[in-house]
Ligand SMILES: [Ca+2]
Ligand SMILES: [Ca+2]
C-alpha cells in the first residue's frame with residue numbers, strides 16, 4: 001500500500017488568519033500568549049475571565065444616581081435619567097427656574113422637574129400671578145372708600161374722619177384749652193405728619209394743627225412760618 005501523500009500545510013495568508021482565529025482560545029478579541037502547555041489571555045477593556053469570556057457589568061457599581069436606569073455596554077454604561085435630572089450619571093438636578101417662572105417679583109425655588117414661587121406680600125397663586133385684593137377684608141371703616149393697590153390699600157375717608165382705616169374721628173381728637181375761665185378754645189387735631197412732609201430725611205413731629213421737622217446732621221431747619229390759626233410753626237430740612 002502506498003501511504004497517502006502527506007501534503008505539507010501551506011495555507012494562504014487568509015486561511016492562516018482563519019486558522020489563528022479558530023485556534024485562539026481567548027474570547028472577545030483577547031490576546032493569547034502562548035506558554036508551555038498553557039496559554040494566557042490578555043483581555044480587551046470591558047472583558048474578564050480566563051478566556052475573556054465575561055463581559056464586565058459596568059452597572060454593577062450602581063453609577064447611575066437618582067433612580068436612573070443603567071444599561072450595560074462594552075466597557076461602558078449609559079444612564080437613562082428620570083425627568084428633572086441630567087448629567088452622565090444623572091447626578092444633576094436640572095434647574096427648572098427661568099427668569100419668567102414667577103410673576104410680580106416672586107422668587108423661584110428649584111425643585112425636581114418642578115419649581116415653586118415665593119410671592120411678595122400682596123400676591124398669591126402658583127406663579128404669584130394674582131394680586132390679592134386687600135380691600136376684600138373691608139379695612140376702611142366709618143364710610144371710607146377702599147382702593148386696592150399692590151400689597152396694600154388706601155382708604156379715602158369721609159369728612160370728619162382720618163387715619164389709615166378712617167378710624168380716627170377728628171372730633172375725638174379735639175384739643176381744648178382754657179383761654180380764660182369758662183371760655184374754651186378747641187381745635188381739631190389730626191396727624192399732619194401723615195402726608196410725610198419733611199424733606200431730606202427729616203423726622204416729622206406731629207404738633208397741634210401743624211408739624212415740625214427734626215432735621216438730621218448736615219441739614220438745617222429753614223422755612224419757619226407762623227400759621228395764623230394757631231400760634232405754631234413748621235419748617236423743613238435743607239442742605
Ligand atoms: Ca459591559
Ligand atoms: Ca430642578
Ligand SMILES: [Ca+2]
Pocket residue numbers: 122131132133134148149150151152
Ligand atoms: Ca392688591
